[in-house]
Every structure is written in structure tokens, then in C-alpha cells.
Amino acid sequence: MIIGAPPAPEDRDRGGPGTPLLDVRGLTKHFGGKGGLFGKAKSGVVRAVDGIDFSVAKGETLGIVGESGCGKSTTARLVMQIIRPDAGDILFDGEAVGSQALSLGDFRRQAQMVFQDSYASLNPRLTVEETVAFGPRVQGAKPAAALAKAHDLLHRVGLEPRRFAGRYPHEISGGQRQRVNIARALSLDPRLLILDEAVSALDKSVEAQVLNLLLDLKRDFGLTYMFITHDLNVVRFMSDRIMVMYLGKVAEFGPSEPIFEKPGHPYTAALLSSMPSMDPDHRTQEAPLTGDPPNPIDPPSGCRFHPRCKMVSTLCSQAEPRLSTMGEDHLAACHLADPQSGHPRLAAA
Amino acid sequence: MSMTAEPIVEAVGLTVDFASAKGPIRAVSGVDLSLKPGETLALLGESGSGKSVSLRALMRLHPSSAKIGGSVRVDGRDVLAMSARELSAYRGKIVSMIFQDPGLAFDPVYRIGDQIAEAVMRHERVSRAEARKRALELFERVRIPSPERRLDNYPHEMSGGMRQRAMIALALACRPKVLLADEPTTALDATVQIQVLLLLRELQREFGLAIVFVTHDVGVAVEIADRIAVMYAGRIVESGPCADVIRNAAHPYTRGLLSSRSHGALGKDERLKAIPGSPPDLAAPPPGCAFGPRCESFAEVCGSAMPDNVVVSSSHIARCVRLAIRNSSQPGG
Ligand SMILES: Nc1ncnc2c1ncn2[C@@H]1O[C@H](COP(=O)(O)OP(=O)(O)OP(=O)(O)O)[C@@H](O)[C@H]1O
Ligand SMILES: Nc1ncnc2c1ncn2[C@@H]1O[C@H](COP(=O)(O)OP(=O)(O)OP(=O)(O)O)[C@@H](O)[C@H]1O
Ligand SMILES: [Mg+2]
Numbered sequence: 063m064i065i066g067a068p069p070a071p072e073d074r075d076r077g078g079p080g081t082p083l084l085d086v087r088g089l090t091k092h093f094g095g096k097g098g099l100f101g102k103a104k105s106g107v108v109r110a111v112d113g114i115d116f117s118v119a120k121g122e123t124l125g126i127v128g129e130s131g132c133g134k135s136t137t138a139r140l141v142m143q144i145i146r147p148d149a150g151d152i153l154f155d156g157e158a159v160g161s162q163a164l165s166l167g168d169f170r171r172q173a174q175m176v177f178q179d180s181y182a183s184l185n186p187r188l189t190v191e192e193t194v195a196f197g198p199r200v201q202g203a204k205p206a207a208a209l210a211k212a213h214d215l216l217h218r219v220g221l222e223p224r225r226f227a228g229r230y231p232h233e234i235s236g237g238q239r240q241r242v243n244i245a246r247a248l249s250l251d252p253r254l255l256i257l258d259e260a261v262s263a264l265d266k267s268v269e270a271q272v273l274n275l276l277l278d279l280k281r282d283f284g285l286t287y288m289f290i291t292h293d294l295n296v297v298r299f300m301s302d303r304i305m306v307m308y309l310g311k312v313a314e315f316g317p318s319e320p321i322f323e324k325p326g327h328p329y330t331a332a333l334l335s336s337m338p339s340m341d342p343d344h345r346t347q348e349a350p351l352t353g354d355p356p357n358p359i360d361p362p363s364g365c366r367f368h369p370r371c372k373m374v375s376t377l378c379s380q381a382e383p384r385l386s387t388m389g390e391d392h393l394a395a396c397h398l399a400d401p402q403s404g405h406p407r408l409a410a411a
Numbered sequence: 412m413s414m415t416a417e418p419i420v421e422a423v424g425l426t427v428d429f430a431s432a433k434g435p436i437r438a439v440s441g442v443d444l445s446l447k448p449g450e451t452l453a454l455l456g457e458s459g460s461g462k463s464v465s466l467r468a469l470m471r472l473h474p475s476s477a478k479i480g481g482s483v484r485v486d487g488r489d490v491l492a493m494s495a496r497e498l499s500a501y502r503g504k505i506v507s508m509i510f511q512d513p514g515l516a517f518d519p520v521y522r523i524g525d526q527i528a529e530a531v532m533r534h535e536r537v538s539r540a541e542a543r544k545r546a547l548e549l550f551e552r553v554r555i556p557s558p559e560r561r562l563d564n565y566p567h568e569m570s571g572g573m574r575q576r577a578m579i580a581l582a583l584a585c586r587p588k589v590l591l592a593d594e595p596t597t598a599l600d601a602t603v604q605i606q607v608l609l610l611l612r613e614l615q616r617e618f619g620l621a622i623v624f625v626t627h628d629v630g631v632a633v634e635i636a637d638r639i640a641v642m643y644a645g646r647i648v649e650s651g652p653c654a655d656v657i658r659n660a661a662h663p664y665t666r667g668l669l670s671s672r673s674h675g676a677l678g679k680d681e682r683l684k685a686i687p688g689s690p691p692d693l694a695a696p697p698p699g700c701a702f703g704p705r706c707e708s709f710a711e712v713c714g715s716a717m718p719d720n721v722v723v724s725s726s727h728i729a730r731c732v733r734l735a736i737r738n739s740s741q742p743g744g
């Protein structure tokens with residue numbers, strides 16, 4: 063075992079294997095409006111996350127995809143307790159975060175996040191090795207041990223400590239910074255790791271190296287991941303289950319293969335068909351999804367996707383679809399997935 | 412664009428050195444770039460190979476402690492000889508850049524719309540109202556939802572992908588002739604990404620915009636690029652027409668990169684294929700080919716000198732000695 067000696071998973075596993083590591087119910091966060099940061103009540107409320115439920119099992123990787131601005135990073139920041147939800151419950155291994163059983167400090171030791179903006183999340187005055195050794199130092203590790211661990215992690219993410227340990231964030235490339243962030247998050251031996259666009263600036267070979275590392279850690283230490291990315295190939299490869307979000311809501315949820323093979327929500331289908339062509343002789347000529355991108359301040363009535371949906375009917379603008387079962391553990395929030403909805407296309411089929 | 416058009420960007424032998432405790436780090440060591448109006452070059456390559464440093468050198472954005480060498484001509488002018496005043500007229504107006512890190516483009520304490528309007532007014536004699544109108548138009552074109560309201564956002568109020576689109580809008584605000592785009596679509600979902608790529612293709616057709624587009628996504632390169640160049644350890648190791656490089660990659664690094672994972676669907680529970688070894692120390696590069704120590708077809712000759720460019724086919728070149736040997740043993744090939 064190269065990375066220090068994280069406590070054996072059993073020691074920390076309070077709820078037992080059947081309890082999800084993370085259980086989220088009715089999570090809601092609205093920005094702006096009354097009491098907004100700059101007192102701009104006129105600007106209206108952005109419904110960034112609007113009542114979502116999901117859970118992540120121990121040792122599972124949950125992929126999160128969705129349109130830019132649909133609330134993925136906000137969901138992650140809510141789970142990490144960086145911002146306060148307006149409503150909803152977050153249970154970590156069966157305990158409410160911030161309760162007597164699980165203090166905020168205890169939780170923070172077990173959950174880590176790699177932020178989307180790699181530059182802004184590094185302290186410009188700390189060198190690469192200081193950054194990675196910082197957390198363990200604060201938690202009481204001996205300086206030499208913290209440093210040795212930092213060097214080991216840097217090596218594992220493909221940054222030779224001999225060359226990179228003493229550099230400052232502005233002296234390294236974008237992909238190198240991303241890897242420093244990943245090493246830092248791993249330095250505290252978290253049980254839950256949230257990765258928000260954490261490999262997007264890596265070339266495919268280094269990306270493969272980092273993804274292999276994440277898979278090894280998951281296998282060896284039972285790590286649990288929430289993996290947010292726009293790279294659909296990567297999310298398919300990494301995830302056990304996938305949550306597709308659209309405008310603050312869950313559009314589709316299920317095991318990754320069925321979602322890719324047979325998407326249940328028209329937004330998911332549009333997303334998958336928007337992947338770039340790999341054939342220089344047949345470039346994409348027309349965007350598969352057009353229409354105005356949605357406005358989270360004044361979301362469309364009924365189904366939030368209806369103004370851009372190819373399958374739209376009047377029902378869709380009137381009633382919000384519920385999450386309906388498409389297959390085992392596979393849910394889609396579309397009237398077409400609900401045989402009882404009365405969508406006209408169902409009768410035609 | 413006609414084949415005879417003069418290049419708008421022409422860099423020859425570009426080098427960038429940073430000072431470090433262990434001696435100078437040569438981040439870019441002899442890059443040649445030539446770009447015609449309306450042409451798009453996709454720059455692929457290893458993390459840390461010098462893509463961002465090269466783009467910043469074309470804008471002269473490095474601190475004075477960094478030494479830039481070689482020559483850079485853009486729109487007929489010598490960029491390395493420009494005075495501070497000439498530079499501020501040049502940046503944003505002739506050439507503009509979409510940064511890899513959106514945090515670097517916007518000031519956190521001002522509203523995004525004001526920052527874009529400000530940029531327009533710095534280069535053009537237009538009223539504030541007109542500049543705001545331009546900003547709004549651009550927000551619409553880059554498909555930012557509820558554009559009018561979003562102009563009033565502070566950077567932290569936008570999602571990562573919205574900030575990235577706002578940065579594209581800022582870069583296009585003064586209708587530059589050359590766009591240096593450093594991974595401009597990594598924070599965008601596939602549906603928005605393809606719309607932005609189509610927009611850039613449209614601007615190219617309409618205004619002859621020339622683009623250098625850094626990406627790690629081969630699919631994106633295929634959608635946008637006329638030509639592809641691949642960087643490794645501060646050098647361009649292969650370049651050529653998009654289809655040639657994708658289908659007949661000649662340099663072992665390019666081949667390794669393209670096969671690192673089947674850029675399509677990935678098999679479950681497989682380990683991903685990565686190129687073994689690690690990139691060279693730029694402060695003490697190996698003699699000979701920089702990729703040599705990691706190359707599966709390494710031969711003794713590779714360790715003696717940095718290989719020159721070898722012609723693979725008309726405008727497709729690669730820096731690999733083995734290609735030269737192959738060429739010389741196939742007369743006429
Ligand atoms: N601090 C904030 N103040 C106001 N609005 C915010 C704030 N943070 C996020 N928002 C808004 O909340 C919505 C969701 O943002 P979020 O960052 O969660 O999106 P995302 O899904 O991560 O998108 P991306 O893929 O572009 O990163 C957006 O409309 C965004 O503008
Ligand atoms: N100010 C600096 N001082 C010392 N070295 C630097 C400095 N800036 C960049 N470098 C080094 O120069 C090399 C090239 O960096 P650059 O940012 O151009 O890489 P890149 O090709 O854009 O990589 P990525 O794909 O990860 O963004 C890197 O190895 C980096 O560590
Ligand atoms: Mg985000």
C-alpha cells in the first residue's frame with residue numbers, strides 16, 4: 063500500500079454496506095431574490111437546484127451530466143456543505159451532517175472535492191508540495207510523513223516531485239494544476255470524493271493514467287465517487303449509475319449502460335447525439351438540440367424541457383412528468399416513460 | 412479561403428524560457444506556426460507541452476522574466492518588437508485569446524456585461540449604449556440563456572460553462588482577426604459545445620477569422636480544424652491536414668495519444684491504455700528525440716540528435732528519424 067495507511071474501510075463504515083454513503087432528499091437551492099448577495103431583488107430567483115433526490119451506494123461511482131448551468135456544481139457544493147441548502151436533507155452513512163452523531167468536522171474529514179476551477183482553488187502562495195501536504199499537516203501528521211505522502215501522491219498523478227514539488231500554481235500548466243488538486247483531495251483519505259470536471263484539462267494519455275488511479279483506489283479502499291463531467295465517453299466508462307440533470311431537476315437516473323443504450327428522456331437522447339463526429343469527412347452540420355436555452359429564473363411550465371422537445375404535446379406544457387420506471391433502477395422524468403400519462407404518442411405506439 | 416492568401420500569423424523558431432532555481436526551463440523550444448485568414452489549426456498534445464505558453468507568447472502576455480525568442484509576425488507586424496502602446500492596441504483587436512482558466516479573464520468585482528462593454532470601448536469609438544448592445548448580441552450568439560439578465564451577473568454568479576461562453580463573447584467583442592482559443596469548450600456540455608463550434612465555423616466563413624484551437628478532444632479537433640498540430644515537450648512533433656493526421660498519424664507520440672483510449676466508447680472494467688513513462692524534464696531534456704525514452708520503436712539513432720521534420724505526404728510532416736529512414740529506403744515514396 064503506497065498511500066499512507068488509511069483506516070480500513072470497516073473502521074469508518076458505521077451504517078453497514080446496505081446504507082448508502084450519501085442519501086439526498088428534496089435538495090433545493092435558489093439564488094438571488096430576497097436577501098440576494100447584492101440586494102438585487104429585481105433580478106429574480108435562480109432555481110439552481112430544485113428539489114432533487116438521489117443516493118450513492120458505498121463503493122459506487124455516480125456520474126452527473128447535464129446542460130451547462132443545470133445545477134451540477136451547486137449540487138456538489140451543497141453536498142460538501144460549502145453553501146447551505148434552502149431545503150432538503152443530506153445523510154452521510156445514515157447520519158445527518160452537522161448532527162450530534164456526525165459533526166461538520168467529522169464529515170469534512172471524510173468527504174473531499176476537486177473543484178471545477180483549478181486555478182482559483184489553489185493558494186497562490188503555497189508550493190505544490192505544501193498544497194498537498196497541508197491537509198494532513200492540519201490533521202496532525204508529522205511534517206516528514208505529510209511530505210512523503212504528498213510526494214507519493216504527486217508521483218501517482220504523473221507529476222514527478224523532483225521537478226514539480228517546489229513550483230507555485232502559476233508556474234505549472236492547466237492540466238498539471240488539475241492533478242495537484244486531485245492529489246490534494248486524495249491526501250486526506252476521503253471516503254467520498256466529488257470530482258467536478260477534474261480531468262477536463264488532461265491529455266488523453268494522462269487522463270487514462272489518472273482514471274486508472276481512481277479505479278485502483280476505488281477497488282483497494284472502497285472509495286465512493288461523484289463524477290461530474292461533460293465528457294460522455296469518460297462518464298460512461300467511470301460510472302456505475304448516472305444522473306442526468308436538466309434545469310435544476312433530475313431528468314433521468316439509472317445504470318450507465320441502459321442510459322447510453324436506450325435513453326429514456328429526450329434531453330438525454332439529444333445530449334448523446336451531440337457528441338462530436340470522429341469523421342473528418344462528415345462533420346456535424348446542424349446542432350441536434352436548438353431552441354432557446356432554458357431560463358432558470360422563469361422555468362417553462364410542465365416539463366421544463368418541453369419548448370425544445372421533438373416529442374412535445376400539449377400535456378407536456380401543462381403537467382410536470384413524474385420519474386417513471388423504464389427498467390430496473392432506471393427512471394426518466396418524461397410523460398413518454400409513463401404509460402398512464404396520456405401522452406398522445408403513447409396511444410399511437 | 413484561397414490557397415495563395417498570405418499567412419496572418421507566422422511564428423518561426425518560437426522559444427520561451429522561464430527562470431528557475433535549477434536553471435532555465437525551456438517551455439517552448441522552436442515552434443513554427445503559420446496560419447492563413449479563415450484557417451483553423453487545432454493544437455493537440457501532452458499536458459505541459461507548451462500549448463498555453465505558446466499562445467501567450469503570441470499575445471506577449473508573459474512576465475518580463477520570461478524570455479521569448481524567434482520571430483512572430485501577425486497581420487504584417489513584428490509582435491516581439493511592439494511597444495507597450497502598440498501592444499494594447501494589438502491585444503483584443505487584432506488577436507484575442509480565450510484563456511484556459513476563466514478566472515484569468517474576468518475581474519471578480521465587476522459585472523460581466525460592463526467588462527465586455529469596456530473592452531469594446533477601449534478599441535472603438537462607440538457609446539456605452541452601443542457597446543452594451545454589442546455585448547448583448549454576443550451573449551445571444553454564444554447561447555447564454557436569458558442574455559439580458561446575465562449581462563448583470565458577477566463572474567461568481569455564473570456556472571463554469573456560462574463563464575466560458577462569456578469569455579468567448581469577450582474574446583470576439585472587438586471582431587479580432589485571429590482567435591487564440593485555449594480549451595474553450597471543456598466546460599460546455601455536448602449540446603452547447605457543438606453550437607459554439609458551429610458558431611466559430613460561421614465566423615470563419617463570414618469574417619475570415621483565423622483560429623488556433625487548443626483541445627484534448629480529438630472529436631472537437633475533427634469538427635473545427637483544417638489542420639492539426641501535435642505538441643510534445645515544447646515542440647510540434649507532427650502537423651498536417653486534419654484527416655491525414657487522424658487517419659495516418661506518423662509520429663509515435665501521436666499514435667500513442669490517439670490510442671490512449673478508443674476515443675469512442677470505452678470498454679467497462681478495462682484498464683485504460685496510457686503511454687508508459689513520463690515526459691522529459693524541460694530543464695534537462697534528454698539528448699536526441701524528446702519522446703525517445705518512452706517510444707516503443709526507440710533505436711540508437713534516436714538518442715543522438717533531435718530529429719528534423721520529415722515529410723510524410725505533401726503538407727503532412729513529423730519529427731521522427733524512423734520516417735526519414737523509411738523514406739530513404741523507398742525511392743519516390
Ligand atoms: N453564487 C451564485 N449566485 C447566483 N447564482 C448562482 C450562483 N452559483 C450558481 N448560480 C446559478 O445557478 C445555476 C446553476 O449553476 P451551477 O454552477 O450549479 O451549474 P453547472 O451545472 O455546474 O454548470 P456548468 O456545467 O456550466 O459548470 C446557474 O444558473 C448559475 O448561474
Ligand atoms: N512561469 C513558469 N515558470 C516555470 N515553468 C512554467 C511556467 N509556466 C509554465 N511552465 C511550464 O512550462 C510547460 C508548458 O506549460 P503550458 O502551460 O504551456 O502547458 P500546456 O501544453 O498548455 O499544458 P496543459 O494541457 O496541461 O494546459 C509546463 O511544463 C509548465 O510546468
Ligand atoms: Mg459546474
Ligand SMILES: [Mg+2]
Pocket residue numbers: 235236237462463464511593
Ligand atoms: Mg494549457
